[in-house]
Amino acid sequence: MKELHDSPAGKDGSLKNSLVVPMQRRMFFRYAGATAAATTLLFATSCDEDDDVMPPTDPMAVDLGSGDTGILNYAYALEQLEAAFYNEVVAKSLSMFNQSEQQIMQDLKGHEAIHRDFLQAALGSSAIPDLEVDFSSVNFNDKNSILTTARTFEDLGVAAYNGAGKFLENAGFLTLAGKIVSVEARHAAVIRDLISNGTFSDSADDNGLDPAMMPADVLAAASAFITTKISANNLPK
């Protein structure tokens, strides 16, 4: 968090205070929380030795960092991927779509790009560098290939934000993530309907819940499209 507060995102004094206070509250609520939290503490303590023998991070990998900074960088990485994808779609494939679909692709390109730029600004000097992407598995001359890739990215984005929310210590960041994830869910619904109308929320389980995925699983799924090596070793667990 230190880096983040020193970054441009933390320059506004009032904002900084309003964001820091809930974060601190959360810290003790975690301690104060239910039995599960206390159990985790014990578990963490007993695992200290394991931590010491963890393999060192690949020196070539981009490290997302720890704490809220790490989670925001994780989101930033996914938004970079999505923005790069729709940039390609609009540049190469727009003519394959009808007029209303073209508007959708233009909107998706804009939304993902502004998500990316916003997260970069929020992270300031803590932001990871630009990632190198690899869309060689996508056929940009095939509408179906584009839409199924888009569905993968949008559903993955929703599941990623849903799973990462609990790791955020700062209530302000949690609300910001909430503002973004529901737009990703709207994207996912539209893309699904373009593939097969009526499948907008077929991602949900019998409880009516969308998936929530852990960073390691999300990054493993995204790694096929990202050339840059990413280390999530320091993310909250």
Added chain:
Amino acid sequence: MNIFRIIEDIEKVDSEVYNRLDSRRNAFKNLGTFGKKATLAAIPLALGSIFQKAYGQSNGMILEVLNFALKLEYLERNFYTQALAADGLIADGAARTAIQTIQMHEAAHVDLLIATIQSLNATPISEPTFNFGKNFPDWNTNYQTFLTLAQAFEDTGVRAYKGQAANLISNDAVLTAALQIHSVEARHAAHIRRMRSNPAWIISAGESSNVPAGAQPVYAGEDNLSQGSVNDITTLGGGYSAEIATAAFDEPLTKEQVVEIVSLFE
């Protein structure tokens, strides 16, 4: 596990921790002997219970949010159940299938919230009486009115859950479930909006949402361009239109704003 370190840590952010725990001093005294007698694994149970009591208010807030969410889900379930039963309102085919899918999810959300509240040893609110015809008398005879209300309920639901996320920050399990419902509501909203030939996302404060003036509170504040520490997100990168900038971020509603919207149907 060092209990004193934990309390020291808490003290850094809550100087009153010792006062809060004071009434439980006996519990702490007893903890020493408890620790010697009990197995190591049982200690967290005792600690959890002490802190739970000292900071019990957080559970109160979580229950308040859960019951608030339950009321919204009751409303949605009731609305779609009645609509599906209304003769000739929703045509067979894609429209009916979509509304059935949504109704099924809202019913599942009701069940899940009730079970969650009960698991926290509290009592879920019972289903209120709703009056959808109070301000929209043709809601169950006019398909367009029905869809307009459906859109308003889904977009309100998205904004309501978003507004409560921060209040759930102390309970990871409940927060995650709420987020998992939240994104499903957003998927519903996107589909309903497109059934009405609207964009799936909310551009500015309701201009793109095609709702009557009375429903404008559903979209209040959606024209916000200030996010986090960035005063005007249209200035980011190479610059963005207000349409892109407002649609890319869904805004929260406060509980009070949501209560006002719901009161139109009670």
